[in-house]
Amino acid sequence: MGEGIDKKRMNFLPAEKINLEKFDCRGRILDIGGGGEGIIARRFGERVVAIDLSREELEEAPVNDALRIEMDARDLKFLDEEFLTITSFFTFMYMSPEDQKKAIREIFRVMKTDGEFFLWDIEIKPHDGGEKDVIVIELTVTIDGEEIKTGYGVYWPGKEQSPESIVKMGKEAGFRIVEVAENPNSFFVKMKK
Ligand SMILES: C[S@@+](CC[C@H](N)C(=O)[O-])C[C@H]1O[C@@H](n2cnc3c(N)ncnc32)[C@H](O)[C@@H]1O
Numbered sequence: 001m002g003e004g005i006d007k008k009r010m011n012f013l014p015a016e017k018i019n020l021e022k023f024d025c026r027g028r029i030l031d032i033g034g035g036g037e038g039i040i041a042r043r044f045g046e047r048v049v050a051i052d053l054s055r056e057e058l059e060e061a062p063v064n065d066a067l068r069i070e071m072d073a074r075d076l077k078f079l080d081e082e083f084l085t086i087t088s089f090f091t092f093m094y095m096s097p098e099d100q101k102k103a104i105r106e107i108f109r110v111m112k113t114d115g116e117f118f119l120w121d122i123e124i125k126p127h128d129g130g131e132k133d134v135i136v137i138e139l140t141v142t143i144d145g146e147e148i149k150t151g152y153g154v155y156w157p158g159k160e161q162s163p164e165s166i167v168k169m170g171k172e173a174g175f176r177i178v179e180v181a182e183n184p185n186s187f188f189v190k191m192k193k
Contacts (some may be wrong), residue, residue, distance in 0.1 A: 005134055005153070008017070008131060008132070009131065009133055009134045010132060010134045010136050010137065010153065011132040011134065011135050011136065011147075011156065012136050012137075013122065013135065013136065013138075013185040014184060014185060015090070015137070015138040015139065015140070016137065016138075016139055016140075016183050016184065016185060016186050017081060017139070017140045017141075017142070018120060018139055018140070018141045018142070018186070019142045020043055020140075020141060020142060020143045020177075021142055021143065021144075021145075022040070023043070023118075025044075025084075025085040025087070025116065025118065026057065026085055026116070027047070027083070027085055027112075027115075028046050028047055028049065028082075028083055028084060028085070029044055029048045029083065029085040029086070030048075030049050030078070030082075030083040030085070030086045030107075030110065030153060031048050031049070031050045031051070031086075031089070032051060032056070032073045032086065032087065032088040032091050032103065032107065033051075033052055033053075033057075033073065033087075033088060033089070033094065034048065034050025034051060034061065034066070034068070034089075035050070035052035035053055035056075035057025035059075035060060035061050035068075035090025036052075036057050036060065036061060036150075036152075037057040037061065037062075037148060037150050038061030038062050038064075038066070038149070039089050039141055039143065040087045040089055041062075041066035041068075042062060042064065042143055042148075043062055043142075043143045043144065044066075045064050045065040046064075046065035046066065046067075047066075048066035048067070049066070049067045049069065049083075049167075050066050050067070050068045050069070051068075051069050051070070051071040051073065051076070051191040052068070052070065052071070053070070053071075053072050053073070054070075055070045058070060066098070067132045073091070073095075073099075073102075073103040073106060073107070074099055074101075074102035074103050074106060074108070075106065076107075076110050077111045078108045079110070080109055080110060081109075081110065081111065081112045081113065082111075082112070083110055083111055083112060083114055083115060083116075084111075084112050084114070084115045084116070085118070086111055086115065086117045086118070087118045087119070088107075088117070088118070088119045088120070088121070089120050089154070090121055090139075090152045091121075092119060092121045092126060092161060092166065093121050093122050093135075093152065093154050093159065093160075093161065096158055096159065097161070097165065097169075100165075100166070100169060101169050101172075101173075104166075104169045104170060104173045104175075104177055106172050107173070108174050108175060108193060111193045112193070113193055114193065115192070115193050116178070116190060116191065116192050116193075117170070117175065117189075117190070117191045117193075118187045118189075118190050119166060119188070119191075120186065120187075120188050121166070121186065121187060122135070122152075122161075122185055122186045122187075123161065123162050123163070123182075123185055123186070123187060124156065124160050124162075125158040125160065125161050126160050127156045127158075127159075127160075128135050132156075133155060133156050133157060134154065134155055134156055135153065135159070135180055136151050136152070136153035136186060137151065137152055137153075137186065138150070138151040139152070139186075141153055149154060161184060162187075162189045163180050163189060166189050167180060167189060170189065170191045174193065175191035175192065175193060176191065176192045176193075177189065177190075177191055178190040178191060178192050
């Protein structure tokens with residue numbers, strides 16, 4: 001993440017730990033933005049269909065039994081009600097609020113009744129106009145006894161988001177909110193159709 005970007009532009013949020021050891025879910029999993037480290041596919045392998053706008057990000061993800069498809073979350077090519085579980089692991093931070101709304105409506109459409117959407121992401125406050133215009137979080141993710149150290153960074157202006165903004169979009173799309181958990185700078189939301 002962030003190769004070639006001047007460190008002076010980066011606003012580093014304090015590093016956080018995400019433990020997915022106990023995270024469980026049902027059925028076939030659609031992972032939105034599943035390139036990069038491919039965290040969800042590392043945990044659930046062949047149960048995962050990982051989609052990403054970027055072919056390069058999918059190619060960079062570790063190869064396992066997950067199915068990888070280049071696809072836009074705002075325009076999913078699946079029929080209605082195909083997945084019991086949908087995940088988004090630090091992907092919404094890469095979308096504008098308008099794109100998030102489109103994606104969450106699509107997520108609702110392709111989810112089976114009784115299905116669940118799990119989202120992990122960072123809280124992004126409005127940009128302060130300063131020279132630091134790239135927001136970065138460093139994470140240690142634990143899965144299957146392994147600690148994966150990674151960092152996710154994105155161009156900051158126009159990317160405000162919070163648990164409240166995601167919950168509001170989820171409700172507007174038709175979801176019922178089951179759980180909201182907040183860390184200092186990241187959060188987790190579970191929604192149900
Ligand atoms: C850095 S990854 C997030 C971490 C990743 N889930 C992992 O396990 O490491 C975020 C991904 O979201 C993808 N993305 C952004 N907007 C998207 C969209 N509209 N549809 C699908 N993928 C998108 C980006 O291409 C990027 O690969």
